[in-house]
Amino acid sequence: MSLGLGVIGCGSVFAGPYRGMIESLRVAGRVHVAAVYDVDDAKRRGAAAHFDVHPDLLGPDQVVAASDVDVVLVLTSMNEHGPLAKAALEAGRHVLVEKPMATSLADAAELVELSRASEGLLVCAPHILLSPTFRAVHAAVRDGQVGDLLTARARYGWAGPWWAEWFYEQGGGSLFDLGVYNITSLCALFGPAKRVTAMVGVAVPERDVNGRRIEVEADDNAHVLLDFGDARFAVVTTGFTMQRYRSPAIEVYGSEGTVQLLGDDWAPEGWELWRNADGAWRVFPEPDPHWQWTEGLRHLVDCVETGRPTVTCPEHAYHALEIVLAAQAAGRDGVARPIASGFPDPIYGSELVEPDAGRLAHDHRSHDGL
Numbered sequence: 001m002s003l004g005l006g007v008i009g010c011g012s013v014f015a016g017p018y019r020g021m022i023e024s025l026r027v028a029g030r031v032h033v034a035a036v037y038d039v040d041d042a043k044r045r046g047a048a049a050h051f052d053v054h055p056d057l058l059g060p061d062q063v064v065a066a067s068d069v070d071v072v073l074v075l076t077s078m079n080e081h082g083p084l085a086k087a088a089l090e091a092g093r094h095v096l097v098e099k100p101m102a103t104s105l106a107d108a109a110e111l112v113e114l115s116r117a118s119e120g121l122l123v124c125a126p127h128i129l130l131s132p133t134f135r136a137v138h139a140a141v142r143d144g145q146v147g148d149l150l151t152a153r154a155r156y157g158w159a160g161p162w163w164a165e166w167f168y169e170q171g172g173g174s175l176f177d178l179g180v181y182n183i184t185s186l187c188a189l190f191g192p193a194k195r196v197t198a199m200v201g202v203a204v205p206e207r208d209v210n211g212r213r214i215e216v217e218a219d220d221n222a223h224v225l226l227d228f229g230d231a232r233f234a235v236v237t238t239g240f241t242m243q244r245y246r247s248p249a250i251e252v253y254g255s256e257g258t259v260q261l262l263g264d265d266w267a268p269e270g271w272e273l274w275r276n277a278d279g280a281w282r283v284f285p286e287p288d289p290h291w292q293w294t295e296g297l298r299h300l301v302d303c304v305e306t307g308r309p310t311v312t313c314p315e316h317a318y319h320a321l322e323i324v325l326a327a328q329a330a331g332r333d334g335v336a337r338p339i340a341s342g343f344p345d346p347i348y349g350s351e352l353v354e355p356d357a358g359r360l361a362h363d364h365r366s367h368d369g370l
C-alpha cells in the first residue's frame with residue numbers, strides 16, 4: 001500500500017531535490033503526496049496543484065492530522081523544525097526532519113524522547129551516512145584498515161544562499177546549515193565527541209538576498225575543533241565563505257594509514273585509502289554517482305515498509321546539535337565546552353558493502369629520507 005506523505009515547507013529543497021525523490025518513489029507505487037502546506041500562499045498552491053491535493057489547508061496541523069498522511073516531511077526554515085516534528089510525532093506519524101532537527105537542545109531532547117515512545121519513526125537529516133561511499137569509508141575504518149583514528153579534517157562550504165533571508169538570521173547560519181554535515185560524518189567515524197571549541201563569526205556583514213541588501217546576523221564562517229578524547233582531534237572548516245574547492249571532504253588519519261572521502265559528504269565522488277602495509281593509495285571510484293542527499297526519504301519508506309530499524313538514530317542528530325550550539329557559544333567567549341551526549345554506532349545491517357580492491361596509485365614522497 002502506498003504511504004501518504006504530508007509536506008510542511010514547499011520552498012527550494014522541496015521544489016527541487018525532494019520532489020525528484022518523491023517522484024521516483026511515486027512511480028514505483030510506494031508513496032503519494034496526500035497534503036502540503038507552506039505559509040507562503042504561492043508556494044503552497046503551486047505544490048498543491050502539482051500533486052493535485054487540497055490547495056488551502058490552514059496550517060501545518062491540518063497536514064499532521066490528515067487521515068491519509070503516514071509520513072510528515074518537515075522542510076521549513078530551521079527554527080520551525082523542532083515544534084513541527086514534535087507535533088507530527090505526537091500524532092503518531094513517521095517524520096523526516098531537515099537539519100538541524102531543532103535549534104534548541106530542549107526541543108531536540110523532546111524529539112529524542114518522543115521518538116522512543118512514538119509509533120512513528122524519526123529520521124533526521126543530513127542523510128549522508130546512507131551513501132555507499134560513506135558506508136565504504138565507515139566499513140574500512142571499523143575494519144581497522146587505517147589503525148587507530150588519531151586526527152581528522154573535514155570541510156564544507158560555498159558562497160551562501162541567495163534565496164531566503166532566514167539563512168542569515170538568528171536560527172540560521174553556516175554551522176546549522178553546513179557544519180552539521182561534517183560534524184555528523186566525523187562523529188560517525190570517531191564516535192561521540194567529548195569537548196568542543198571554535199572560532200565562529202560573520203565574515204561578510206552584508207549580503208544580497210532576494211535582490212535586497214541585508215545585514216548578516218548569523219555566523220557565516222567557522223572553524224570548529226572537536227576533541228574525541230585521548231588527544232584525538234578533528235577540525236571542521238565551514239562557511240558561506242568558500243567559492244570553490246578541490247580538496248577531500250573528509251580526511252581521517254590513523255596509526256596505520258589514511259582514508260579520505262572525495263567531493264562533499266552530501267555528494268561523494270569516491271574515496272581513497274592509504275595503508276602503510278600497501279605502500280600505495282587505493283583509489284575507489286564513486287560507486288553510485290546518482291546517489292542523492294534526499295535518500296533519507298527512501299530509507300524512511302524502506303524502514304516503514306520492512307519494519308527494519310533506521311541506520312541513523314535521533315540521538316546522533318541530537319549530538320551534532322549539541323556540538324553546533326557549543327561551537328557557537330565557544331565562538332562568542334573562547335571557552336571550550338564539554339559535550340555530554342552520546343549516540344550508538346550507525347546500524348548498517350547485514351548487507352555487505354561490495355568489496356572492491358580499488359585502483360593502486362603510487363606516492364613517491366617519503367618522510368624518512370628513503
Ligand SMILES: NC(=O)c1ccc[n+]([C@@H]2O[C@H](COP(=O)([O-])OP(=O)(O)OC[C@H]3O[C@@H](n4cnc5c(N)ncnc54)[C@H](O)[C@@H]3O)[C@@H](O)[C@H]2O)c1
Pocket residue numbers: 008009010011012013014037038039040043060075076077078080098099100163164177
Ligand atoms: N537549500 C539547500 O540546498 C538545502 C539542502 C539541504 C537541506 N536544506 C534544508 O532544508 C530546509 C529548507 O531549506 P530551503 O532552502 O528549501 O528553504 P526555503 O526558504 O526555500 O524554504 C522553506 C519554506 O518553509 C516555509 N515555511 C516557513 N515556516 C513555515 C511553517 N511554519 N509552516 C509551513 N511552511 C513554513 C517558507 O515559506 C519556505 O517556503 C532547511 O532546513 C535547510 O537547512 C536545504
